[in-house]
Amino acid sequence: MEPATKPIPNPLKLEREMDYILDFEELNKNSLQMVGGKNASLGEMIGVGIHVPPGFAVTTDSYLRFITDTGIKDTIFQALSGLSVDDVEALNNASAEVQNLINNAPMSGNVRAAIEEGYAQLCTKCVVETVPVAVRSSATAEDLPTASFAGQQDTYLWVEGIEKVIDSVQRCWASLFTPRAISYRIKNEFPHEKVLISVGVQKMVDAKVAGVMFTLNPTDGDLSKVVIEGSWGLGETVVSGSVNPDKFVVDKVLLETTEKTISTKHIECVYDRNKGGVINADVAADMQCTCCLEPQEVRELVKLAKDIEVHYGCPMDIEWAIDKNHLFPDNMFIVQARPETVWSQRKTEPVIGKKSGYQLLMEQAMKRIKIS
Amino acid sequence: MAEKKAARFPDPHEFQVPSELEGWEEMYPSHYLFSKERGEWESKQFWYLDKIHAPEPMPPLDLIFQEAWQISLSQYTTRVFCIPPAQGIAQRMVGPYMYICAIAPPPDEVIGEKAQRFEKRVFYVFEHYDELWDKWLTKFKALGKEMEAVVVPKELPKFVPEDQVLPAPTGYYVSYDILESFNNLVNQMFKGWQYHFEMLNLTYLAYLMFGDVCRKLFPGISESAIGKMVAGAYVSMFRPEEELCQLSRLAISLSGVANILKGEGTADQKIAALEKSEDGNKWLEAFDKAKDPWFYVSCGSGWFHYEGSWINSLDIPYSYIKSYVERLENGETIERSLDKVDKERDETVAKYRELIKSDEDRDAFNNAYNTVRTIYRYAEDHLFWVEHWFHTIWFAKVRKFGRLLVDNGIINEVDDIFMFNRYEIPELLTEVATGWALGVDIPVRGDYYKAKVDKRKKILKAASEWNPSPALGVPPEEVAEPFTIMLWGVTTDKVKEWLKGMGEVSAEDVSELKGFASSAGVIEGPARVLKLLKEIVDIKEGDVLVSPSTNPSWAPVFTKIKAAVTDIGGLTSHAAIVCREYGLPAVTGTGVATSIIKTGDILKVDGDTGVVTIVKRAG
Numbered sequence: 001m002e003p004a005t006k007p008i009p010n011p012l013k014l015e016r017e018m019d020y021i022l023d024f025e026e027l028n029k030n031s032l033q034m035v036g037g038k039n040a041s042l043g044e045m046i047g048v049g050i051h052v053p054p055g056f057a058v059t060t061d062s063y064l065r066f067i068t069d070t071g072i073k074d075t076i077f078q079a080l081s082g083l084s085v086d087d088v089e090a091l092n093n094a095s096a097e098v099q100n101l102i103n104n105a106p107m108s109g110n111v112r113a114a115i116e117e118g119y120a121q122l123c124t125k126c127v128v129e130t131v132p133v134a135v136r137s138s139a140t141a142e143d144l145p146t147a148s149f150a151g152q153q154d155t156y157l158w159v160e161g162i163e164k165v166i167d168s169v170q171r172c173w174a175s176l177f178t179p180r181a182i183s184y185r186i187k188n189e190f191p192h193e194k195v196l197i198s199v200g201v202q203k204m205v206d207a208k209v210a211g212v213m214f215t216l217n218p219t220d221g222d223l224s225k226v227v228i229e230g231s232w233g234l235g236e237t238v239v240s241g242s243v244n245p246d247k248f249v250v251d252k253v254l255l256e257t258t259e260k261t262i263s264t265k266h267i268e269c270v271y272d273r274n275k276g277g278v279i280n281a282d283v284a285a286d287m288q289c290t291c292c293l294e295p296q297e298v299r300e301l302v303k304l305a306k307d308i309e310v311h312y313g314c315p316m317d318i319e320w321a322i323d324k325n326h327l328f329p330d331n332m333f334i335v336q337a338r339p340e341t342v343w344s345q346r347k348t349e350p351v352i353g354k355k356s357g358y359q360l361l362m363e364q365a366m367k368r369i370k371i372s
Numbered sequence: 373m374a375e376k377k378a379a380r381f382p383d384p385h386e387f388q389v390p391s392e393l394e395g396w397e398e399m400y401p402s403h404y405l406f407s408k409e410r411g412e413w414e415s416k417q418f419w420y421l422d423k424i425h426a427p428e429p430m431p432p433l434d435l436i437f438q439e440a441w442q443i444s445l446s447q448y449t450t451r452v453f454c455i456p457p458a459q460g461i462a463q464r465m466v467g468p469y470m471y472i473c474a475i476a477p478p479p480d481e482v483i484g485e486k487a488q489r490f491e492k493r494v495f496y497v498f499e500h501y502d503e504l505w506d507k508w509l510t511k512f513k514a515l516g517k518e519m520e521a522v523v524v525p526k527e528l529p530k531f532v533p534e535d536q537v538l539p540a541p542t543g544y545y546v547s548y549d550i551l552e553s554f555n556n557l558v559n560q561m562f563k564g565w566q567y568h569f570e571m572l573n574l575t576y577l578a579y580l581m582f583g584d585v586c587r588k589l590f591p592g593i594s595e596s597a598i599g600k601m602v603a604g605a606y607v608s609m610f611r612p613e614e615e616l617c618q619l620s621r622l623a624i625s626l627s628g629v630a631n632i633l634k635g636e637g638t639a640d641q642k643i644a645a646l647e648k649s650e651d652g653n654k655w656l657e658a659f660d661k662a663k664d665p666w667f668y669v670s671c672g673s674g675w676f677h678y679e680g681s682w683i684n685s686l687d688i689p690y691s692y693i694k695s696y697v698e699r700l701e702n703g704e705t706i707e708r709s710l711d712k713v714d715k716e717r718d719e720t721v722a723k724y725r726e727l728i729k730s731d732e733d734r735d736a737f738n739n740a741y742n743t744v745r746t747i748y749r750y751a752e753d754h755l756f757w758v759e760h761w762f763h764t765i766w767f768a769k770v771r772k773f774g775r776l777l778v779d780n781g782i783i784n785e786v787d788d789i790f791m792f793n794r795y796e797i798p799e800l801l802t803e804v805a806t807g808w809a810l811g812v813d814i815p816v817r818g819d820y821y822k823a824k825v826d827k828r829k830k831i832l833k834a835a836s837e838w839n840p841s842p843a844l845g846v847p848p849e850e851v852a853e854p855f856t857i858m859l860w861g862v863t864t865d866k867v868k869e870w871l872k873g874m875g876e877v878s879a880e881d882v883s884e885l886k887g888f889a890s891s892a893g894v895i896e897g898p899a900r901v902l903k904l905l906k907e908i909v910d911i912k913e914g915d916v917l918v919s920p921s922t923n924p925s926w927a928p929v930f931t932k933i934k935a936a937v938t939d940i941g942g943l944t945s946h947a948a949i950v951c952r953e954y955g956l957p958a959v960t961g962t963g964v965a966t967s968i969i970k971t972g973d974i975l976k977v978d979g980d981t982g983v984v985t986i987v988k989r990a991g
Contacts, residue, residue: 217591223727224590251593253723254600256889256980258592295981350730351588357743358498360736361574364581365456365490 020062020114023121024055024202034059036138036198041337048311050304050334054125055133055202056118060140062111063173063197070105076177080192085183095179102174107166115169115201119162122203132158132204132271134335135168137175140196157234157278158204158271165201172199205333206271209292210235210321211245213301214340215252215309221343223315225258226250226305230292232283233268235319235335242280243267246292250302257298264288297322300332308337315340381871384414384844389467392834396467399432399828401439401795404465419464419471420843420862420870423940425675427920428903429468429835432793432828433770434676436558437763438463438470439794440565448573450478453493454486455573461856468835471844474856497574501746504571505753512567512757519560519765522553524772527779528808547805550776554801557769558794568758575751582744585737589728596889601721602744603949608756612669612682615662616689617707620696622658626651630697639686665761671908673921674759677790681764691909695931752949773797780804781818788825836903839967842870860940862961870963882986885962885969887937889982890948893957896987897934899973901966916977918969921960930954935977937965937984951979959984 019034027035027043035043035057046052067073079094107115123131137154154175156168175181176197185192211230216223229238229245237243244263251258265288272279293301301320309316319336355363384406389396397405406414425438446460459475477483497504525546536542583598590597623629629652632645646652663683671688672679682689696706721741728734774786782800783789792800800821807816847867856862869886900915902908911917911929917936930936936951941960951958957979965984969975972990 220591221729222591223729224593224724249592251590251597252727253720254594254597254892256594256596258594348729350732350736352585352733352736354732355736355739357739358495360581360585360740361494361498361578361743362491364577364584365494366487 019059020065020111021056021058021118023118024052024057024200027057031057033140033196034061034198035200036060036140036196037338038136038138038336039198039200040138042200042202044311045308045334045337048307050308051330051332053203053205053333053335055122055200057138058111058115058118058169058199058201060196060198062114063199065109065111066105066107066170066173067102069109069111070107072101072105075101077193080177080182083182083186085186088179091179091183095177095182098177099174102177103167103170105170107170112166115166116162119165119201122201126203130160130162132160132206133165134200134202134204135159135165135172136200136202137172138198138200140198155236157236157269169199169201173197202335204271205234205321205323205335206325207234207321208232208324209297210335211238211319213305213318213320214315215305215318216315216340216343217249218340218342221346224252226252226302228293228298228301228305228320230320231263231265231268232287232292233270233281234278235321236269236278237267237280239319248293248298250298252302252306255299255302260291262289262291265292296328297332300329304332304334308334312337312339315344317341381418381843381845381847382841384419384464384466384471385411387466387841387844390834390838393467393831393838395827396465396831396835399468399791399831400430400435400465400793404435404463406464406466414464415845417462417473417475417845418843418848418867419473419845420860420867421840421940422463422470422472422860423920424860425673426470427673427939428676429832430465430470431677431790431832433790433797435465436561436794437565437675440562441568443562444565444569445573448569453497453573454489455577456483456486456490466840466844467838468832469840472860473845494574497571498743498747501571505750508567508570508750508754509757512564512762515560515564515567516757516762516765519557519564519762519769522556522560522769523549524553524769525549525776526772527776528804547809550773550801550805551798554773554798557766561766564758564762568754571747571750572754575747578744578747582740585740586724589733589737590724594889597720597724599890599948600952601717601724601741602748603717603752603952608753609669609760611756612666612689613692614707615666616692617696619655619659619662620693620700620706623655623693623697624700626655628652629655630701633690633693633697634701635694639690642690643686665756668761668764669756670760670764674763677767677770677787681760681767683764684768773801777801777804780807781816782821783818783825784822788822791825791828792821842963843867847871860961862940866961866963880989882964882968884986885937885959885965885984887959887962887965887982887984888941888948889979890941890960891936891951891956891958891979893935893955894976894978894980895934895957896974896976899937899969899971899975899990900933901969901971903966916975918965918971918975920966930956935975935979936960937962937969937975937977939963939965 022031022035024039024042025046027040028047029040029044031040031043039057042052042055067076076098079097083091083094085091119131119133122133123129135156154172156171159165159168176195182192184190185195209230209232211228212235213226213228215226217225217227219227226249228248228250230248231238231243231245238245243265245265246263247259247261248257249259250256265283267280268283269278270281271277272281304320305316305318308318316337317340318334321333321335323331323333325331352360385408425441430438442461442463446462449455449458450460457477459478462473462475464471464473478486528546528550532545536545579598579602582602583595586593586598586601620633623633628649629646632642632652635642637645643656646656667682667689670679670681671685680688699706725734725737728737770789771786774783774789777783777789777800778786782804783791789797803816807814847870848864895916897914897916899918900911901918902910903920908929911932913932915933917929917933918938919936920939921941930950931954933956935957937958938960939962941948948958948960951960957977959977959979959982962984969984969986970990973986974988974990976985976987978984
């Protein structure tokens with residue numbers, strides 16, 4: 001797959017060797033080192049024409065520049081040296097110390113300017129004065145625990161205004177130093193200094209319904225299915241498992257829904273203006289058992305999933321959202337896509353095994369033939 | 373929809389037949405009636421209306437085909453190829469409607485005995501399939517020729533011809549001939565049906581085997597997907613239509629012929645006009661050449677004498693030709709692309725195959741698929757030869773007997789012979805022979821037979837207004853017999869839906885029907901309900917066909933309709949396959965479409981989900 005070679009000049013490229021931010025449109029799978037897996041993936045999908053909310057990535061260079069310019073770099077790594085995974089208290093203390101350092105150090109200079117400009121441009125693009133964004137960590141190395149350790153610290157939703165954006169970016173950087181992340185690196189003898197992080201700043205989808213989907217059946221590894229899970233509001237309830245989502249199992253070849261489960265969706269993650277952030281609100285009683293997706297939406301999601309899988313050439317794990325402010329199909333968004341890791345790594349066991357047509361016929365004759 | 377009471381199907385012995393049908397029992401042989409001698413067993417079975425083979429009230433003589441297949445289908449399963457866990461399919465008449473039931477598996481010891489024989493016997497057929505198919509076709513065509521060769525005396529002469537007496541008497545005469553000929557016809561019919569099932573049981577077994585493989589590899593895969601991978605384009609069933617296409621093209625190339633064929637008027641009128649010119653005669657010659665065997669195709673299913681075939685109902689093929697010629701002149705393509713169907717099927721199979729991870733599994737899938745494709749051709753091809761070609765020969769011969777009976781004062785019209793079953797006709801013929809033998813002015817019981825004909829016709833007419841229960845007896849926990857599932861589309865879910873319909877909901881309250889998603893697409897259009905196949909001429913462009921089941925011989929109609937909805941039929945039934953051929957949305961196996969939907973209702977047919985919605989009622 002050719003990298004997207006759109007020569008959009010980056011006005012923020014103030015120093016020749018460094019990009020502090022990169023628009024998603026400039027990214028592709030070759031951008032991994034600069035912007036991490038998640039952001040590179042978003043760029044890759046945009047390049048294929050998949051509908052992704054716009055945004056930009058704060059590069060790994062920005063992180064390095066920040067901890068250098070603020071002078072906290074050495075302090076951080078000193079605090080972490082000599083830690084043992086068994087000393088939980090020390091671990092927690094070191095983590096707290098480092099995270100505080102990062103959160104409180106004032107971001108300035110080129111990095112801040114770049115993020116300010118990036119956010120301003122995003123607001124212009126979205127024709128909104130202060131566009132609400134999701135601020136998410138994006139790891140560069142597979143060794144670095146991120147999505148599989150998805151916690152509260154590495155994703156911030158419905159962030160509005162440049163100050164909050166800056167603040168969220170710093171918190172994402174700080175998530176590199178959660179107790180878990182620190183001990184993981186110690187266990188794997190991965191030097192803290194070598195770890196880099198990028199942060200994605202992406203327009204929030206004002207989701208009426210959102211969720212995840214897999215281009216195989218996560219229950220049994222069946223490659224012929226797309227499995228969609230969705231619930232009302234933002235996708236975090238599905239991702240975090242705090243709600244029982246509706247589930248759709250769809251055959252990829254003929255696009256038939258082979259299984260459909262409607263669950264009681266009692267809460268939804270929505271933006272609350274009064275609280276100034278997202279909350280888990282109660283879903284109206286009559287909506288709880290209503291199917292959250294229409295057939296045309298299911299079909300479109302399956303189509304997107306298939307396109308993504310074909311492009312990546314492997315089973316994918318995808319997050320999607322449907323915006324309440326637009327009409328179908330413009331309201332369908334892919335928020336994230338990454339290779340599926342569980343089944344792809346398992347050894348393939350044959351289901352039927354070596355059998356001739358005749359043997360199969362004999363077996364069939366002998367069965368008490370049952371249908372479901 | 374109104375709330376329904378929990379339902380059960382009526383007990384077959386308690387089920388009441390409307391009083392207008394009084395006297396119906398005598399039309400059919402005694403073993404077709406629910407009876408107290410077999411009562412205990414009968415009450416425990418699950419009987420459902422056979423709308424594929426008997427969608428309409430059963431004329432007595434037409435029952436012969438059902439009799440024949442009851443024996444034939446069943447014996448291959450139970451006694452010949454010994455499919456281990458299966459038994460036969462039984463039939464009963466209730467009024468003039470036929471119910472069938474799949475009989476539960478035999479005891480385990482018997483299953484074991486069958487298994488041993490099954491393995492040996494099936495292996496041979498499996499290994500030699502193509503060769504056996506060729507042999508089958510040869511022997512079946514020979515049987516048809518044999519039936520064609522049966523001589524039906526035109527009359528019982530005043531005096532037997534001299535050459536039957538001098539120089540030496542033959543020893544037996546027309547009084548014997550008429551009985552022997554009719555017996556021969558009946559025997560040949562039964563033999564033909566013995567041939568019919570020779571490989572068919574295996575075909576369905578192969579289908580189920582493939583379905584099983586698919587379900588293991590792709591859990592939850594739909595019947596729809598499996599059917600689409602197995603079923604391809606018919607070969608012989610679509611020859612008749614291909615011949616029409618060729619004749620239509622020929623017409624365009626011959627001056628004046630196209631204009632005659634496009635005109636209004638009957639086939640006879642057009643033939644008379646064509647005979648007047650050289651080009652016209654040339655065309656008629658080509659038509660004649662195509663006739664045997666392809667125009668022996670029935671205008672309907674081939675199960676009923678009144679459907680007619682193209683060779684004796686020339687208005688039908690001529691009306692198809694008329695529309696083909698018009699379309700050709702409009703620059704349209706008239707030939708259906710059978711290649712397209714096969715290509716789509718192959719693509720679907722390839723896509724599924726790609727999704728198989730293990731090499732061993734992929735091999736198994738390929739083996740299973742090749743097995744079913746090889747064997748399945750038989751299912752597709754035999755239909756034309758048996759139900760169409762062979763039955764057409766039968767009907768023509770029987771009508772000769774009908775003529776004889778008319779001429780001898782037994783019945784009023786030729787087709788009235790079909791009001792007597794195959795056991796009764798020898799009686800009628802014997803009376804004719806006897807009357808002839810006894811001498812001049814010997815009375816026959818003509819009025820008696822004619823009165824019977826009248827009464828039976830009335831019963832059949834009354835029955836066509838009646839909607840009997842879709843099923844009787846005890847619904848099974850699960851439906852297990854393969855033919856039942858595959859061909860009749862009767863599944864556990866279907867039975868549950870029928871049970872729902874047994875409650876107090878009236879037809880008018882129902883606005884949605886469910887069936888198999890047999891052919892993709894969603895459309896809306898006005899319904900045309902066809903219960904009697906002769907109503908086919910009422911079909912208008914853009915109608916949604918609603919019928920008990922559809923027929924490949926209706927193929928040209930599929931160019932007019934927008935979608936099809938049927939009462940019965942699974943994914944590999946003729947209805948499903950034909951609709952996919954034509955790219956029309958289809959929902960089959962709804963169970964109740966022809967009872968619930970009325971002509972003129974606006975329907976939304978969703979062939980993707982198998983749902984038919986009555987958007988607006990007519991009138």
